[in-house]
Amino acid sequence: MAQIHIAEDARQVSEDLAKWLGSYIEEVLSKKDRFTFVLSGGSTPKLLYTLLAAKPYSESISWEKIHFFWGDERAVPFEDSRNNAKMAYDELLDKVGAKAENIHVMQTDVSAEESAAAYEKILKQYFDGEETTFDFVLLGMGDDGHTLSLFPGTSVIHEKDAWATSFFLPAQDMYRITLTAPVVNHAACVAFLAVGSGKAETLKHVLEGEFQPDTYPSQVIKPSKGELHWFIDEAAASALTA
């Protein structure tokens, strides 16, 4: 069952998530020596990353023990403003003590197919045979209900085997590289961060409507063993009935 955290506005949601995440990371690192963290792209996480890169989190989190991954990537050069890895470096990774060898970007200087295959190999090296995959997966949700690069009507929504894949997205005239539901649904903890009235109607369907993953791909995120959290603001929550 998803745990839903509602705050007044986008800043408060990000502050609440930063605080919650700081405690969660500390708890996990009290039991083991690495924390695997999937970063999200899009615009919503920027404020969260900025908060994490500043005090107290810049000093309280053991950044050197965190291994970073991405949920998806647009197959554009790193320097392109649409590149998810660049946003995370600019807002967070260039500001905290993460180790370069622990940061695993989805390469965009090779074909999307090669990038996905290389990512699959890295993920298998980290998690093959493990009880769960990532310690934490941060996800966004588009106004259309997509998450990662699982867009409505795409076959990748139903991928059952690959942990990372790629495909051409005609609507954006670009290739995308993305994690798939299987590897995310085996994570220890998944948290959506979604804000704004533009997501309200979609969020109502995702959380309260029938299971229609081709229309609302975010519905396929259902951790089998792990926790599922939604960090949302009042505007995004405005159509919820529960």
Ligand SMILES: O=C(O)[C@H](O)[C@@H](O)[C@H](O)[C@H](O)COP(=O)(O)O
């Ligand atoms: O590459 C991407 O676009 C993201 O990974 C994507 O899944 C994002 O999380 C949603 O599109 C929400 O984006 P916003 O946060 O900008 O609404």
